[in-house]
Amino acid sequence: NAGVTQTPKFQVLKTGQSMTLQCAQDMNHEYMSWYRQDPGMGLRLIHYSVGAGITDQGEVPNGYNVSRSTTEDFPLRLLSAAPSQTSVYFCASRLTGGGTGELFFGEGSRLTVL
Amino acid sequence: GESVGLHLPTLSVQEGDNSIINCAYSNSASDYFIWYKQESGKGPQFIIDIRSNMDKRQGQRVTVLLNKTVKHLSLQIAATQPGDSAVYFCAENNAGNMLTFGGGTRLMVKP
Numbered sequence: 386n387a388g389v390t391q392t393p394k395f396q397v398l399k400t401g402q403s404m405t406l407q408c409a410q411d412m413n414h415e416y417m418s419w420y421r422q423d424p425g426m427g428l429r430l431i432h433y434s435v436g437a438g439i440t441d442q443g444e445v446p447n448g449y450n451v452s453r454s455t456t457e458d459f460p461l462r463l464l465s466a467a468p469s470q471t472s473v474y475f476c477a478s479r480l481t482g483g484g485t486g487e488l489f490f491g492e493g494s495r496l497t498v499l
Numbered sequence: 500g501e502s503v504g505l506h507l508p509t510l511s512v513q514e515g516d517n518s519i520i521n522c523a524y525s526n527s528a529s530d531y532f533i534w535y536k537q538e539s540g541k542g543p544q545f546i547i548d549i550r551s552n553m554d555k556r557q558g559q560r561v562t563v564l565l566n567k568t569v570k571h572l573s574l575q576i577a578a579t580q581p582g583d584s585a586v587y588f589c590a591e592n593n594a595g596n597m598l599t600f601g602g603g604t605r606l607m608v609k610p
Contacts, residue, residue, distance in 0.1 A: 389542075416596065427588055427600040428543070435596055443597060475542050482596055485531045485550070490542030 387411050391476050391491035398466045398498045406461040406494050408476030414489075416482040417459035418443070419451065421472040422493075428475065434459055435482030466498045507586060509605040518576040520604045522589030527570060531592035534563060534574045536585045537603070543588060546574070576606075584608045 392407045410417065418433035420443075430443030434453040448470060450462040459478075463470060476491045512518045524532065530551040535543035549556045549563045549572075556563050562575040572589050584607055590600045 418598075420600075427602045428590075430597055430599070433596055441596070444599070477542075485548070485592065487545040487548070488533070488543075488598060490544070492542050493540075 389476055389478055389489050389491035391474075391494050393494060394492065395495050396497070398463075398496065400467060400498060402466050403462070403464050404466065404496075405463075406474055406476075406496070408459045408461065408491060409457050410459075410476075410478040410489070411457065412478065412480070412489070413456060414478035414480050415456070416480070417453065417476065417478045418488075419449070419459070419461045420475045420477065421445065421470075422475060423472050431461065431474075463496075466496075468498045470496065471498045472496060507603050507605045509607060511607045511609060512579050514579060514581060514608050514610050516579055518574075518579045518583070518606060520574045520576075520587050520606065522572040522574075522601050522604075524570050524572060524589065524591045524593075524601070525599075526591060526593035527567070529591040529593040532563070532565060532572055533590045533592075533598070534561075534572075535588045535590060535600075536583075537588065538585045546587075579606075579608050581608050581610060 389410045415436045419431040420428040422428045429445045432451040434440045474494045477488045479486045479488045533548040534546040537543045547558045560577045564573045586603045588603045590598045
């Protein structure tokens with residue numbers, strides 16, 4: 386099993402550009418989520434999904450879109466990148482959407498917006 | 500385990516000593532708590548969890564204590580090793596499917 390796979394690992398964008406961070410898991414997990422990590426601020430939840438076709442907002446959803454057309458994939462879209470979105474992004478999944486259980490993280494995607 | 504600006508609280512311990520990392524959580528309705536370890540350049544890794552109907556849970560070399568009265572969580576690491584050096588985060592499940600993370604504490608182990 387590959388676990389949670391994120392691509393790309395590094396990306397540099399110019400202000401106003403759009404891009405998609407990819408996340409895939411091969412563990413048949415119902416729950417998937419995206420966090421961003423800024424220095425000294427821990428991880429903040431952007432969006433999450435409890436199953437295919439279902440998405441919901443986390444703490445900091447503005448500027449990001451998600452979709453969940455399959456169980457395996459949960460892409461994060463930045464429609465018009467801003468320097469404030471410079472961060473490290475982590476995708477995470479767990480078996481069920483019930484609130485408990487180990488959350489498995491990917492290795493992260495470092496995004497710089499100039 | 501609260502962070503201040505860009506500077507993480509740091510705990511420095513001698514190899515072989517026990518470590519205690521503390522965390523204050525915010526929501527008295529939180530029903531589930533997790534500790535994560537994050538090494539430099541990697542994603543967070545699960546260490547141990549505890550439900551709100553318990554006040555203590557033990558794993559291998561780690562113990563989590565939960566005090567709901569003062570909304571406090573602690574992680575104890577026995578016989579700390581150099582490989583334990585990392586940033587440690589507590590997280591609380593406070594709204595069904597939203598896991599909220601604290602700011603993190605950096606653990607440095609001196610040989």
